[in-house]
Amino acid sequence: MTVPRVTSAEPALSLAAVSYQRQGRAVLAQVSLDIPFGQHIALLGPNGAGKSSLLHLMAGRLRPESGQVLLGGTDLQQMPGPERALQMAVVHQHEFIHAQLRVRDYVALGRTPHSGAGRAEHAHAIDTALSRCRLQDLQDRAMGTLSGGEQQRSAIARALAQEPRILLLDEPTNHLDLRTRSDVLDLLASLEITVVAALHELSLVQRFAHRAVLLGERRVVADDVPAQVLTPELVLGNFGMDVFYLPLPHRDQPVAVFESPGLRPAIQEYEN
Numbered sequence: 496m497t498v499p500r501v502t503s504a505e506p507a508l509s510l511a512a513v514s515y516q517r518q519g520r521a522v523l524a525q526v527s528l529d530i531p532f533g534q535h536i537a538l539l540g541p542n543g544a545g546k547s548s549l550l551h552l553m554a555g556r557l558r559p560e561s562g563q564v565l566l567g568g569t570d571l572q573q574m575p576g577p578e579r580a581l582q583m584a585v586v587h588q589h590e591f592i593h594a595q596l597r598v599r600d601y602v603a604l605g606r607t608p609h610s611g612a613g614r615a616e617h618a619h620a621i622d623t624a625l626s627r628c629r630l631q632d633l634q635d636r637a638m639g640t641l642s643g644g645e646q647q648r649s650a651i652a653r654a655l656a657q658e659p660r661i662l663l664l665d666e667p668t669n670h671l672d673l674r675t676r677s678d679v680l681d682l683l684a685s686l687e688i689t690v691v692a693a694l695h696e697l698s699l700v701q702r703f704a705h706r707a708v709l710l711g712e713r714r715v716v717a718d719d720v721p722a723q724v725l726t727p728e729l730v731l732g733n734f735g736m737d738v739f740y741l742p743l744p745h746r747d748q749p750v751a752v753f754e755s756p757g758l759r760p761a762i763q764e765y766e767n
């Protein structure tokens with residue numbers, strides 16, 4: 496079966512009234528989303544809101560109870576895995592890491608769907624991915640000897656070596672130190688492909704996302720530009736935190752700072 500080439504006239508990924516349950520309990524109900532090509536989306540929500548489940552549904556790893564997930568107009572469930580892998584790469588929250596594998600060989604696994612490519616093409620894609628994730632110096636190390644952050648960067652490099660048109664990531668900044676976290680978000684922001692990333696760090700959303708989708712109570716609570724989703728009302732209602740926006744001279748947008756509501760009287764007193 497050949498998959499129609501995805502064109503920019505239709506959404507890269509489309510969820511139509513997708514419902515999903517685990518062990519008889521509804522996790523997502525009637526979720527609909529159209530994700531255009533090149534858009535970067537932050538998938539937000541408190542623990543257990545269904546972010547990972549939604550990413551697994553988008554990746555075709557889970558099957559909806561009802562509704563459809565379409566990749567370039569084709570139902571993902573009808574699309575053979577290798578065809579899907581030519582278009583979409585996934586970085587899971589808990590990647591299975593092959594401890595004995597060299598970093599370069601692990602990243603090269605991303606080339607698996609490109610069976611028709613030549614040696615030079617593979618090498619170029621692997622070198623580019625290693626370089627973008629600052630892994631050139633580690634490429635001969637065994638994966639099992641890397642730190643959690645280095646393994647995370649390797650998992651992202653493997654996904655980039657796949658040269659996908661859509662990249663799905665589940666909490667890609669886990670395990671990363673401050674500098675690497677910032678680098679990874681800048682890297683994601685620089686990608687000219689569709690990116691959907693589940694993120695817990697709300698203060699970083701604006702660094703890479705054009706759009707934020709907030710999940711809560713099995714459905715999409717808000718879906719808009721990040722500033723319209725990370726409003727004080729929605730942040731308090733969904734995360735139980737206050738958000739303050741601080742202008743900084745070197746940034747175009749104010750920086751979001753999250754505080755416990757218990758500190759509100761002290762902050763208001765300071766502001767006055």
Ligand SMILES: Nc1ncnc2c1ncn2[C@@H]1O[C@H](COP(=O)(O)OP(=O)(O)OP(=O)(O)O)[C@@H](O)[C@H]1O
Nearest residue numbers: 517518522540541542543544545546547548549693
């Ligand atoms: N294998 C499973 N069996 C049963 N229930 C599950 C399973 N995996 C997830 N769930 C439940 O499905 C719901 C959604 O989980 P999911 O992991 O999608 O949320 P999440 O938003 O990604 O959470 P987190 O931020 O904690 O990673 C939760 O209530 C969770 O307990």
